[in-house]
Amino acid sequence: MKDFFRKTLYNLGIILVSPLLIPFFLTSEKEIIDADVKRWVNVFGWKGESNLGNLLSLLDRQKEFRNLYYHRLFKGNLSARIFMYLFSYFYKSCPYLFIDTSSNFGPGLFIQHGFSTIIMADMGENCWINQQVTIGYRDKTSRPKIGDNVRITAGAKVIGGVTIGNNVTVGANAVVVKNVPDNCVVVGVPAYIVKKNGIKVKEELV
Missing domain, CATH: 2.160.10.10 (Hexapeptide repeat proteins)
Structure with missing residues (x-):
């Protein structure tokens, strides 16, 4: 039962942060964000998820990563940056x-x-x-x-x-x-x- 609730909360968190994928799909910085995700996943020893799934997990569970993600989006093209500014009001980074x-x-x-x-x-x-x-x-x-x-x-x-x-x-x-x-x-x-x-x-x- 404990595992069921843990998995349910995990999935809920992933769903809640999923809008943050919009600027990822728009940005010119996908390659470097992918490299960041792989590094963090390697440090944490996570296994079994796709890179996109790991990106969502990091955005949900690691606010420091969210800071870095916003920084990468800021360095990219204007359309992704606009969404970054919008979402940063709702999805807070590490203060x-x-x-x-x-x-x-x-x-x-x-x-x-x-x-x-x-x-x-x-x-x-x-x-x-x-x-x-x-x-x-x-x-x-x-x-x-x-x-x-x-x-x-x-x-x-x-x-x-x-x-x-x-x-x-x-x-x-x-x-x-x-x-x-x-x-x-x-x-x-x-x-x-x-x-x-x-x-x-x-x-x-x-």
Whole structure:
């Protein structure tokens, strides 16, 4: 009986968010949204649904994904954007996650626990952002540029016109104000390198 009610509530949720498919079918950003869906499904380990079914599940159950979805629609063509503006009044995004509309992200951005998180940056593919992260401007013109496969963990700050290389992990509560090369793990305030190309080190950022 419990499974029956759970399944009924799940199906009801899917039906209620189904209008959000209208801008998806209209948008020029279908390909990148599909890539986002596949990444989130892979992280969660979901199985058995079509990509369209998974999109609906994410829109119903993951408000952080809804923020990202609206951002993708905003970057697309006008017709999808109009529906996005309309539906965003009825289907609320996560209010504690701010994604700057001028930011550009590669496919596969995953946002875990988007509480108190600000993202103002250009970012590559398959990045991962945790809660209470701030990525943004030092002044009106200088904001971070972040590579592929970068993970920025809880409470970290990446500020100003810095470049974060590919395959970088920014440790919890680290503060990054200088460039980070590829294949590194950085921690601390200010951040320094503790692993580089798989080897433990202790190097200052320059």
